[in-house]
Amino acid sequence: MIEAGAIERRVAELAAEIDRDYAGSEGLVVIGVLKGAVFFVTELTKRMTVPLTIDFFQTSSYGSGTSAGEVRIKRDIDLSVRGRDVLLVEDIVDTGWTLRTILDLFRFRGARSVRLCALLDKHEAREVDVPIDYCGFRIGREFVVGYGLDFSERYRNLPYIAVVEFPDEEQSS
Ligand code: 5GP
Numbered sequence: 001m002i003e004a005g006a007i008e009r010r011v012a013e014l015a016a017e018i019d020r021d022y023a024g025s026e027g028l029v030v031i032g033v034l035k036g037a038v039f040f041v042t043e044l045t046k047r048m049t050v051p052l053t054i055d056f057f058q059t060s061s062y063g064s065g066t067s068a069g070e071v072r073i074k075r076d077i078d079l080s081v082r083g084r085d086v087l088l089v090e091d092i093v094d095t096g097w098t099l100r101t102i103l104d105l106f107r108f109r110g111a112r113s114v115r116l117c118a119l120l121d122k123h124e125a126r127e128v129d130v131p132i133d134y135c136g137f138r139i140g141r142e143f144v145v146g147y148g149l150d151f152s153e154r155y156r157n158l159p160y161i162a163v164v165e166f167p168d169e170e171q172s173s
Contacts, residue, residue, distance in 0.1 A: 018050075034075065086114045094125050099130045120136060
């Protein structure tokens with residue numbers, strides 16, 4: 001769906017934009033959402049020059065789906081966000097429940113500002129409103145893998161984004 005070169009170019013553009021916006025900020029904390037955002041966070045921050053620290057956060061939703069609406073914290077960050085500018089970096093925003101929960105949590109903990117950077121935006125699937133300040137690409141409702149995104153833990157290491165075709169869907173359409 002999205003070639004490696006196109007992702008690299010877009011990540012560089014986003015890094016430049018974020019760098020400009022945070023010029024002068026002394027306490028930027030970049031928080032990646034595990035595991036899907038690992039590649040995105042590293043490639044993005046490698047291209048940024050503002051002083052920053054990096055941390056990771058891991059969630060899982062209750063039940064079997066990704067959109068149960070209740071989000072559980074599996075791994076919390078080590079760093080304090082009180083009085084700091086926070087940039088949350090996520091692989092993909094689908095229903096929005098995961099990010100809604102994390103954004104609210106960091107605001108509650110006293111972050112000075114909280115902004116969101118997402119590589120992919122499944123805009124049509126949104127159930128709760130989450131403003132994406134920096135968006136890589138808008139996509140449809142397809143299930144995608146690669147560049148950190150998995151299907152049963154596989155395909156994260158693909159350097160591009162690919163669509164998974166499910167046989168059942170092909171038969172029914
Ligand atoms: P949300 O809470 O926005 O519904 O879900 C966000 C999470 O669902 C993402 O961090 C990701 O783990 C998972 N997700 C949503 N859509 C996709 C997709 O197309 N492919 C993969 N691999 N994961 C997805």
